[in-house]
Amino acid sequence: MASQVFLVTRPNYDPATHYLYYWSECVIDEAVKKHLRILDLKGKAASRENLLSYSQKHRIALILFNAHGSFSKIFGQFNKVLLDEDSVDIDLSGAIIYARSCNSAVILGQALVDRGVKSFIGYSQEFAICQTTSKISNPIQDSIAKLFLEPSNMIPISLIKGNNVQQSHDKSINMMKKNLYHMLSSDASPEERDSAPYLWRNMKYQTIAGSSDTTI
Amino acid sequence: MPDSQKQIDLETQEDIRDLVLERINAMSSNLQVSIGDDGEVITKKEMLEGVKNNTELGQKIVKIQMDFLKDMASGKIYG
Numbered sequence: 001m002a003s004q005v006f007l008v009t010r011p012n013y014d015p016a017t018h019y020l021y022y023w024s025e026c027v028i029d030e031a032v033k034k035h036l037r038i039l040d041l042k043g044k045a046a047s048r049e050n051l052l053s054y055s056q057k058h059r060i061a062l063i064l065f066n067a068h069g070s071f072s073k074i075f076g077q078f079n080k081v082l083l084d085e086d087s088v089d090i091d092l093s094g095a096i097i098y099a100r101s102c103n104s105a106v107i108l109g110q111a112l113v114d115r116g117v118k119s120f121i122g123y124s125q126e127f128a129i130c131q132t133t134s135k136i137s138n139p140i141q142d143s144i145a146k147l148f149l150e151p152s153n154m155i156p157i158s159l160i161k162g163n164n165v166q167q168s169h170d171k172s173i174n175m176m177k178k179n180l181y182h183m184l185s186s187d188a189s190p191e192e193r194d195s196a197p198y199l200w201r202n203m204k205y206q207t208i209a210g211s212s213d214t215t216i
Numbered sequence: 217m218p219d220s221q222k223q224i225d226l227e228t229q230e231d232i233r234d235l236v237l238e239r240i241n242a243m244s245s246n247l248q249v250s251i252g253d254d255g256e257v258i259t260k261k262e263m264l265e266g267v268k269n270n271t272e273l274g275q276k277i278v279k280i281q282m283d284f285l286k287d288m289a290s291g292k293i294y295g
Contacts, residue, residue, distance in 0.1 A: 015257045016250035068253040075253070102253055128251040128280075133259075136248075144247065180293065190244040197284035198249055200293060204283075 003037040004061040004216055006160070007054060007095075011046040011067060011077040019129055019139040020066035020100060023149040027064060027156045034160050036062075046076035051083060052090050060095045061216040064156045069101030069122075072108050085111040092117050096165060096216055098155045102126040105207045113210035119165040121155055125205040130195035144191050147183065148199055151175035159216050166212035176203040233267060236281045240264050252276070 008028060012021040021042065031038050039054050041047070046067070054060070067082060068075045076082035083090060085108050093116025099109070105122030112120055129149065135142035151172045158168035176199055182188060183196040217225075240263045248257040258266075258273065266274030287293050 015248075019250070070253060079253075102251075126251050126253075126276075128249060131248050131250060131257060133246045133248050136257075184293075191247045194243045194247050197280050198251070200284050200287065201280055204287070 003035055005039060005058045006031045006036040006062045006064070006156075007039040007041065007051075007058075007060045008064045009041040009046045009051070009066060009074075009076060009082060010043075011075070012043050013078055015131065015136060016068070016129060017066065018136075019131065019142075019145055019149065022139040023145070023153060024064065024066055025140075026153050027160070030157045030160050036160065041076075044077050046082065047080065048076065048082050048087075048090075051076075055090045055092055060092060062156065062159055063092065063095050063097045065097065065099040065101055065104075067099070067101045069099060069104040069108070069127075071103045071106055072111075074099055074101050074104055074108065084108065088115070091115075094118060096159060096214065097121070098159070099123075100127060100152055105205075105209055109207075109209035117210060118214045119208060119210040119212065121165060121169055121206070121208050123202065123205050124207050125201065128198040128201055130191075130198050132191060144195055147179045147192065147195060148202065151179065152202070162215060164213050164215045165208055165210075169206065169208055169212070173203060173206065176206075232282060233270070233278060235285075236278045237264065237267055239281055240267065240277070 008024055010021045010024045011017045028038060041050050065074050068079060073084040074082050096118050097120045099122040105124045109120035109122050130144050132142045132144045154172040154175050155168045158171050180196060180199050183192045243260050245260050248259050250257050263277050267277055
């Protein structure tokens, strides 16, 4: 049986994308363990042309978009448009998408579902990451960013493990809730406590468009 | 809207801004936030300037902080 295809886009040109670039490697490691075929559009390769080409050559089961976004667009390297609601030539039908980007769940997510994407998990408001200033050059060692990006990574990792969309969303929400309760506790560091409003925002606005009981 | 109501609203806005400024002042300087599509991280200093000057960024920070406080007060966060 042919391997399922996992596509990840991870531009890397500013502090936010730099963090998402490195934190995506944990998801890629899990996909390797589960023998998925990985299409890794990283850095300059995170372009509309490459996404179009891969969409024509492969039936993609799971997509992780790491990017800046808007209500109707997801961006690639250097904020060039990777995908928008009018990109009818890019056929992602049958895929489950997790977009780790701002605002894209409402308009773009629904437009993609209307065009055959099984499910789109994303954010109806801006996605936030708090970072430790002294750890900016070493994102994986940043314990504050971990409070945001580990629950976010939980979505694709859970999907790769065979859970459905709703279960994966719930696991992510539960991990954010656990982190948030720690951040509000007397055990929290000042940085953890100060980050709480931003994690709450991600938790509150993480949303699903399309089918919630589907798997890859 | 009557002038007296406008005055109350303005005073409330100022009180909210002062509250958020206090929260940011108490924030660790070793923390920064990536939010939005401009790609830049927001430092404590930039947050303070934005809120003081009522810029777009400042309004965003006020909204995030106030949403959090309201949801804490209503118990929604612990729901």
